[in-house]
Amino acid sequence: MITPSREPRPEPGTPAGGRGVVSLAGPARAGHGGRMTSFVLPHEVHGSGAHKVFAVHGWFADRSAYATVLPDLDRASFSYALVDLRGYGEARDATGSYTTAEAAVDLVEPADRLGWERFSVLGHSMGGAVAQRLPAVAPHRLRRIAEVSPVPDRLDPTRSPNPHVSFGDGPHVCLGAHFARLQLRLLYEEVLRVLPGPPSPAGPAGRLVSNFVNGVKSLPLRLA
Structure with a gap:
């Protein structure tokens, strides 16, 4: 489950052409039985490159988590769409089941809106778990998956062998920091x-x- 955050987020930057920011959002659509099946996640686009990339934030965060790396992006080779998942940032009031499977489905909607036929996904923490769901949702559209300290489907401290590799420092932010x-x-x-x-x-x-x-x-x- 994805625990929603009720913390406000800073407003996105102002548009500045292909190298600036575009912020979009859309209404959710009801599926069978009135259940929410898709939602155009609020997002902002940086760059105008041919390789399209979705950046998905982690638990208790929103798309502003990537703000510190924006100056270092290769905007000529890549186009980056930073999204707010349901329950976070500008989508904090969106209803849904708040699962990683639902979030993976939600990523396809902004891809359609942006006209991205194929794309890669960068996921941090919980966002990595969302990225892991994409091969089952849109395998023909997915180019690459990059995960930064992704969370597992379940916590099993007794698992053996347990060859964990983690960041001791750097840009990774764990739940304890929040x-x-x-x-x-x-x-x-x-x-x-x-x-x-x-x-x-x-x-x-x-x-x-x-x-x-x-x-x-x-x-x-x-x-x-």
Whole structure:
């Protein structure tokens, strides 16, 4: 199951021709018995290359998860469509079963809308599980599948042999990172409740110096 996220996402960029962003969405269609069978996922397109690629985000994320790699894309050779799955981002209010199988079917709709007869799929985390479903949905249209730390169909810690290969650092973000952000947000919200007024900066922010992680290490504040 795909657990929906209710967090808001930043607005996509403004269109700028073939190398810019196009954001599209469409209504869901009802199938037999009134069940939702397909949905045009909200998406934005970057590049104008002949090789078409769908980028599918992971659990508790949305298409903005790929924002940091956008400047490095080969937009001349590839066209990238970043999507929001049902329950996430601009599709957070879309109804459905929220399964990886449903998400795989949903990917075909924007491909039809964009006129992409054949395409590849890049999936991170849960998005990798979605990509694994595509060969059963549209085998004749799928070119390649690239998976970054995909989740398995089931968790079996006792599996043996268990030759896991994982990222120790880099762009991979695990579920624990999202939980840590939630903890920090709740902490700050509770602290702000008891302060007489909003704090103001008392000096420059100290940045974390690292080849792998970027962020603020310290930020002096003046309390009202």
